[in-house]
Amino acid sequence: MTKWKIILLVCLTSCVFPKDPENSFEEARRNELLVGVVENPPFTMVEDSTFSGSEVEMLQKFATKEGLKVSFREGSESKLVKQLEEFEIHVVIGGITKKTIWKKKAGMTVPYDKEHVYLIPKGENRLLKHLEDFIFQQKKQQP
Numbered sequence: 137m138t139k140w141k142i143i144l145l146v147c148l149t150s151c152v153f154p155k156d157p158e159n160s161f162e163e164a165r166r167n168e169l170l171v172g173v174v175e176n177p178p179f180t181m182v183e184d185s186t187f188s189g190s191e192v193e194m195l196q197k198f199a200t201k202e203g204l205k206v207s208f209r210e211g212s213e214s215k216l217v218k219q220l221e222e223f224e225i226h227v228v229i230g231g232i233t234k235k236t237i238w239k240k241k242a243g244m245t246v247p248y249d250k251e252h253v254y255l256i257p258k259g260e261n262r263l264l265k266h267l268e269d270f271i272f273q274q275k276k277q278q279p
Contacts, residue, residue: 158223160256161263168205171195172216174230179252182210191229194248198270217241220257227267228255246271
């Protein structure tokens with residue numbers, strides 16, 4: 137019986153959940169949260185290098201809650217998803233729906249409303265957990 141307890145203890149202490157193989161969340165903490173923005177009003181708007189819209193505001197609130205600096209950069213969906221795959225950015229926003237064509241190449245959060253999601257690099261579960269915890273918190277606060 138003691139042998140099984142030792143094996144269980146070793147297994148439990150070696151598991152760190154959620155994992156972030158590329159350390160996206162820790163990198164965002166050390167440097168800044170890099171957010172790719174696909175212009176898609178009213179979710180995301182870009183004018184004279186100024187980013188606005190409901191999703192920009194939500195990501196700024198998330199960053200503030202987590203104590204992160206945030207940096208936005210504009211691009212096309214295909215360019216930004218490629219950057220996600222290469223772990224050059226942490227999140228892509230732009231009114232993306234849960235039925236997106238990018239779900240094979242990128243991870244997705246739960247919808248923050250009934251259909252819209254944020255894209256993150258596949259496998260970056262710690263970042264995903266923090267974002268989804270924030271989304272669930274926001275949903276609870278809505279009337």
